[in-house]
Amino acid sequence: MRLLLQLLLLCDAVRWAISSQCAFSAAPAQLPKVLITGASGRTGHLIFKRLQREPHIFRPVAMVRSKGAARRLKKAGAAEDQVFVADVRDHGQVYESLASSQCQYMIICSGAVIVPTRRFLLRRLVARLFSRRGQKPPSEWRYKRGQAPREVDWLGTKNLIDSAKRVGVEHVVLCSTMGTSCSVYLNDPQNELNRVGRKRDGTGGDILWWKRKAEEYVIASGLTYTICHPGSLVDSPGGRRELVWGVNDDLLRQRRAEGGGERVTVSVSRPDLAEVLVQSLVCDAAKNRNFDLGSRDEGQGTPTNDFDAFFRSHSSDTDYSAGPVDEARAPPGYYAEQTAVAA
Numbered sequence: 001m002r003l004l005l006q007l008l009l010l011c012d013a014v015r016w017a018i019s020s021q022c023a024f025s026a027a028p029a030q031l032p033k034v035l036i037t038g039a040s041g042r043t044g045h046l047i048f049k050r051l052q053r054e055p056h057i058f059r060p061v062a063m064v065r066s067k068g069a070a071r072r073l074k075k076a077g078a079a080e081d082q083v084f085v086a087d088v089r090d091h092g093q094v095y096e097s098l099a100s101s102q103c104q105y106m107i108i109c110s111g112a113v114i115v116p117t118r119r120f121l122l123r124r125l126v127a128r129l130f131s132r133r134g135q136k137p138p139s140e141w142r143y144k145r146g147q148a149p150r151e152v153d154w155l156g157t158k159n160l161i162d163s164a165k166r167v168g169v170e171h172v173v174l175c176s177t178m179g180t181s182c183s184v185y186l187n188d189p190q191n192e193l194n195r196v197g198r199k200r201d202g203t204g205g206d207i208l209w210w211k212r213k214a215e216e217y218v219i220a221s222g223l224t225y226t227i228c229h230p231g232s233l234v235d236s237p238g239g240r241r242e243l244v245w246g247v248n249d250d251l252l253r254q255r256r257a258e259g260g261g262e263r264v265t266v267s268v269s270r271p272d273l274a275e276v277l278v279q280s281l282v283c284d285a286a287k288n289r290n291f292d293l294g295s296r297d298e299g300q301g302t303p304t305n306d307f308d309a310f311f312r313s314h315s316s317d318t319d320y321s322a323g324p325v326d327e328a329r330a331p332p333g334y335y336a337e338q339t340a341v342a343a
């Protein structure tokens with residue numbers, strides 16, 4: 001009976017490996033665990049579900065910030081030891097989750113969440129009443145109090161990395177964003193992403209800066225890492241588009257040079273992004289890589305399904321050595337923040 005079970009597990013592992021075109025040896029007796037932060041979010045949840053569906057390579061463990069989200073995951077079939085409630089801003093909670101879950105891998109999908117301002121909701125209501133299309137200027141979106149990019153994307157990620165180091169996580173995959181690598185976008189205070197949530201005193205926004213700071217922290221940590229900078233995320237089905245590798249925000253610049261043309265689109269479907277993040281853990285060629293991710297429109301090119309080849313076929317990575325961070329334009333407190341990786 002025991003032998004039959006082992007054989008079944010091995011067959012499933014081989015099937016999964018073949019279908020994903022990545023090299024797996026055999027299903028280990030004790031499955032390695034992957035902690036997914038932001039597992040109640042759109043990308044994080046897709047990763048959790050995907051790994052639950054194929055439970056022969058990794059055991060997914062969700063980190064969510066609310067008890068409600070934890071309840072929903074358990075109702076959907078997650079086991080008690082697969083769900084941890086932690087706010088990434090709270091170092092103690094983060095460490096406790098990592099230490100108790102004993103995860104060897106981590107995929108960071110948590111990120112500051114935007115909510116509409118009251119003014120925006122009012123304008124939309126008025127526009128609806130008078131049948132006009134509502135507009136969404138960036139200044140009308142905000143982050144929840146205390147949950148801006150500095151707190152979630154920077155300090156939260158820092159907490160995750162510090163704890164990952166302490167418990168000996170083997171590989172961290174960080175989902176960042178396009179726009180953090182090239183000074184044209186990063187150092188532009190008027191960039192529409194940087195402007196979101198910025199208060200009068202200059203704090204509260206600048207997501208590109210804080211995500212960039214988190215990326216540098218991951219690299220300096222000494223942990224094996226993969227940093228992916230996807231463009232704008234859409235909820236279309238996965239597996240239908242050719243994915244495009246970029247570095248140094250060249251896809252964004254290319255689009256700008258083409259007058260916004262979508263020949264190589266900077267958008268990625270969340271299921272495709274989720275697959276790339278998972279495959280980053282199993283493809284050797286994804287180790288210590290740092291890249292932008294875009295995709296071609298459906299029907300153009302060949303849909304990407306061989307991820308090992310995808311990682312292997314690109315040898316260039318985003319280059320931080322030039323240090324495009326412009327001190328004069330940095331958001332308040334940027335340089336005062338502790339950057340050394342905690343031992």
Ligand SMILES: NC(=O)c1ccc[n+]([C@@H]2O[C@H](COP(=O)([O-])OP(=O)(O)OC[C@H]3O[C@@H](n4cnc5c(N)ncnc54)[C@H](OP(=O)(O)O)[C@@H]3O)[C@@H](O)[C@H]2O)c1
Nearest residue numbers: 038040041042043065087088110111176177230231232233
């Ligand atoms: N949206 C885009 O177009 C885009 C483009 C490029 C990159 N990205 C980045 O890609 C990642 C995934 O994006 P997404 O749109 O799939 O994410 P999402 O749906 O907005 O989910 C974000 C997740 O982060 C969690 N979170 C926020 N603050 C937290 C905190 N203090 N402690 C613990 N968890 C916290 C949220 O928890 P709750 O469910 O409790 O709110 C949620 O699960 C994010 O880092 C995002 O910045 C997004």
